[in-house]
Amino acid sequence: MLKKYLIVSKKILPDVYEKVIEARNLINDGNVKGISEAVKKVGISRSTYYKYKDYVFSPSENSIGRKAVITMMLRHEKGVLSNVLNQISSVKANILTINQSIPINGKASVSVSLDISDIEQSIDDVILDMKKIKGVSTVKLISIE
Structure with a gap:
């Protein structure tokens, strides 16, 4: 994974x-x-x-590989966030939290925490697939445990 x-x-x-x-x-x-x-x-x-800072993480004892936090910059257009959430669902990740900023200059920052214990591909592949979605500017893995 x-x-x-x-x-x-x-x-x-x-x-x-x-x-x-x-x-x-x-x-x-x-x-x-x-x-x-x-x-x-x-x-x-x-x-x-x-x-x-973006490459070293400290795993917790009980949940190695079970949770991840991803941040994204999304264009302020209809359906972009919905497409991202559908992509997350399609890889069998469970959304724990979503935080979205107010769009500024046509873009909004979105932070998503995920339960990734059931995903069937690597988190890197999930991020690459998210980057391919129209309207997604950047995707970054913030932490994983």
Whole structure:
């Protein structure tokens, strides 16, 4: 299912990966004012944080490979979101939450959290298929557990 990903023990990796996750958690939990404060607190540079922030995730113990969060930029046109949701349904992913911003300059940001425990293809293939939908500008995997 997740052919492009590996589960690797932290013991063999440089500590920078764990620090990136720690900085992201500080930001997401609101424990710091911003990225600069978070990276100072964990002892990494801003460039290191930006380099790895979209590529390192910390899985939870009970649900490895079961949930994913995807963000998209969609054109503000009839049926675009509906087509995305139909695509998600067709791969047997279950939608847990949907958050959509107000369209600005003809585009809206949409964040979708999914239960992917029943999908029959890789999450990478799901994202590639979503990118092919007319009206979808960008699709990005934010986190997976």
